[in-house]
Amino acid sequence: MLTGEFSQMPRIDIPRKSIYRLSIYQRCLSKLKENDVDTVSSEALAKAAGVKPTQLRKDLTYFGQFGTRGLGYNVEALSSTIAQVLGQNHLQPVILVGVGNLGSALLRYGGFRKEGFEVAAAFDLSPRPQIGLSTPILPMQDMAGFIEANQVKMAILTVPASSAQAVTNQMVAAGIQAILNFSPTILDVPEHVVVNSVDLAVELENLSYFIR
C-alpha cells in the first residue's frame, strides 16, 4: 500500500503551476481510461492537456519516475499516482459560504463530487431552503462549530466582497486551511492558509484587452 508515501515529499520547491497542471493531466487520463487506452506517450498526453511534451515530463519528475523509456506511461498507474499526489484518494469534505446566485449555482453544479469533493454543508446569513438540493443550508452562526466538529479544511467562498474578509477570518480561526475565493477581493490570510481566487470580472476584463 502506498498510503502516506507522498506526504513525505517536499511540498515546497515544486512550482505551483506544475501542481495545477497535474489536475489537468488527471482529467486527460480519465478520458483515456474511459476509452480503454492503457499506454500513452508524453507527446500524446501533452497534446491533450495543451502543453509541450517536455513540460509534462518535467512536471512528472518532480514526483518521481513513472514512465517506461521507449514505451510511454501506463494510464492506470499514472492516474492513480497523480490521485495520490493530489490527495484525491479519499472524499474531502468542503463547505460553501454565501448562498447567493453564484453559491447556489455551485451547489447545484455537482461536478465536484466526481473529483472527490463533497460539499458537506453551506452557510448563509439568512439561509433559505433551496428546492431540490440535498446539501444542508445552515445559518452562519453554526459555521465555526461545523468546521471544528467535522474537521473541514476546505471552503468555497461566495459571499459579497464587503463581507469576504470578515468571513475568512472566522473560517480560518475555526480551522479552514484552503479557500476557493469567488469574491472580488484580495484576502489577507495567515501563512499556512492557501487561497485560490477566481475573479469573473477580472477574467472578462482581461479578455477584452486582447480584442481589437
Next chain:
Amino acid sequence: MLTGEFSQMPRIDIPRKSIYRLSIYQRCLSKLKENDVDTVSSEALAKAAGVKPTQLRKDLTYFGQFGTRGLGYNVEALSSTIAQVLGQNHLQPVILVGVGNLGSALLRYGGFRKEGFEVAAAFDLSPRPQIGLSTPILPMQDMAGFIEANQVKMAILTVPASSAQAVTNQMVAAGIQAILNFSPTILDVPEHVVVNSVDLAVELENLSYFIR
C-alpha cells in the same frame, strides 16, 4: 481627446500577467474613488492589490508614465487610463452559451455590467424562459446570426465538456475573438482567438494538494 491612443501601443511583449493585474489595480482604484481619495502611492495601491510596489510600477510603465515623483498617482487619472488600456470605455456586448446551472447563475450574477460588459443574449439547445431575467434566451441555431448581426466579439462558454469544442468552432466561425471558458476542456482555437479558462474542479483539486 485620447481615443485611439492606446490602440497604437504594442500589444505584444507585455506580460499577460501584467495585463491581468491591471484589472485588479482598477478595482482598488474604484474603491479609492468611492472614498474620495485623490492621490495614492505605489506602496499603498500595491498593498491593496496584494502585490509589491515595484511590480505595480513596472506594470504601469509598460503603458506609459502616470505618476508624479514625490507624490504618487492621481486616482482618477490612473483609473481612466487603465480603463482606456483595457477597453472598458464602452459597453462591450458579450454572449453566454449554455444556460445550465452555472450559466443561469452567471446571468443572474450581474456583476459584469458594472465592469462594462453587457450580456446581450444567452443561447441554449433547449431554451427555457428564466424567471426574473431580462437577458433573452435564444436557441442555438440563432447564435451565429446574432454574433454577426451584433458584432459580438466575446463569449462566456458554460456548456458541458462534450459539446464545448463544437460550440467553440461555431462561435469562432461567426466572429468571436475571446472566450471565457468554464467547461473542463482544453479548447483548440485559431491563433487570433484568446481563451481564458476557469476550471472549478481543477481549482479545488489544486487546493487540496496544499492541505496536510
Next chain:
DNA sequence: AATTGTGAATTGATTCACAGCT
C-alpha cells in the same frame, strides 16, 4: 527505434537599487 528523464540553456517575470523629478 522509440520515448523517457534530466542537466544545461534559454526565456520570462520579479525584485533590487538607485537615478531623476517634484
Next chain:
DNA sequence: AGCTGTGAATCAATTCACAATT
C-alpha cells in the same frame, strides 16, 4: 524628503538537447 521610473540583477519556469533505458 518622498516617491516614481527603470536598467541591471536575480529568481523562476520553460524548453532544448541528448544520454539512458526498454
